[in-house]
Amino acid sequence: MEKKSSMGRQKIPMSKIPKKNRLQVTFSKRRAGVFKKASELSTLCGVDIALIVFSPANKAFSFGHPNVDSIIDRFLVRNPPPEPCTHRLVEAHRNANIRELNMKLTQVLQQLEIEKKHGEVLSEIRKASRAQRWWEAPVNELGLHELQQLKVAMEELKKTVEKQANKILMGSFETQSPSLGENNINRLESKPVDEVNPAANSNVLPFYNWGYGHCQELL
Amino acid sequence: MEKKSSMGRQKIPMSKIPKKNRLQVTFSKRRAGVFKKASELSTLCGVDIALIVFSPANKAFSFGHPNVDSIIDRFLVRNPPPEPCTHRLVEAHRNANIRELNMKLTQVLQQLEIEKKHGEVLSEIRKASRAQRWWEAPVNELGLHELQQLKVAMEELKKTVEKQANKILMGSFETQSPSLGENNINRLESKPVDEVNPAANSNVLPFYNWGYGHCQELL
DNA sequence: GGCCCTATTTATAACCA
């Protein structure tokens, strides 16, 4: 009698969904969600954006404002193609870049060795004194109270770690901007949706008004 | 008491936000949201995805699983752009080795971060346990005051970890040379945390699987 | 710009038609 007609939305672990059919459903819904968010960001803030997703079946979904290719161009070769002269500079930078990368690689490899050794030493020390700390003991040896404490403590730590991870990830999204100060944002309005697959339009975003930009399903 | 402390979220029209500062705030928040959604989609469904956003100030933000460039390449192969296709592919090929170097560097740097964090965590644990022996006693034998101290101590530990993470991140920024390529490490590996206590595994694992995120600048 | 809070709006997981 008190039975609810629905469990409503439930929390799910942030890890790969095991059940295939569930995964497919979630993929479809969340894909739509992400595309919508991307579109809204573009609309609200008037910024250019590109989003490419390969489905579990390896289908490609994409959205771009003003279109995917222009964004890719800007991302890969960050310059509005003015002259061939620029290309030379680009190449020079590329060479310098390679040298730079090689140096970094070498340095980092060395550092990695050092850190590894460091970690090993600490691990040994820790192992030696591990028995004296209940919270490091195997779980099945802990009492109820201890487990509760541990749970609370770890949840706190988890929160902090999550937040920090988020911050770091968000910050690292940023890539270096071109030193050139051009601002010509081309507002090419929507081209007809992908002609390769006419069905893509209604499939990908049946309920959404892509008044601009470009959304298509490929293959 | 009837005073509302906040208006709460208000609905806003889906059109370009007129006020510049408001737009900037919204851009930051929603950008984070979109990137999170993209990351979650990738994690939950194990699919590949790339997201590129140019800010109002024309800065580029990107995220890709496993990395932006591989997605772009895959996309371009299936979706040959109108005409500069050949040129693009050639360009992509020419960039192949630098990308490879970049990736290698990134991988190694990620490994480095893992090892470093591993070491940091172990060090902190050691330090803490040496200074505060009492907290090694079973929790149910601790008094309120001691429990409070334990809480404070754990918060301190968290802070230290945060600070260290920041320091490491800053370090990875500072080695870059202007106008040259760079690698931003954004990997927050959970492994070291796991190893602190195997029991904590399910609790501590970040809700994101940051393990695959990859961000790099080409050129 | 960043972090926190609150009140709302959105997005969605689980169901089911």
Add this chain to the structure above:
DNA sequence: TTGGTTATAAATAGGGC
């Protein structure tokens, strides 16, 4: 698969620090 419904989880606008 594709779409609705429902109840709950998340995202976020507005405002303070």
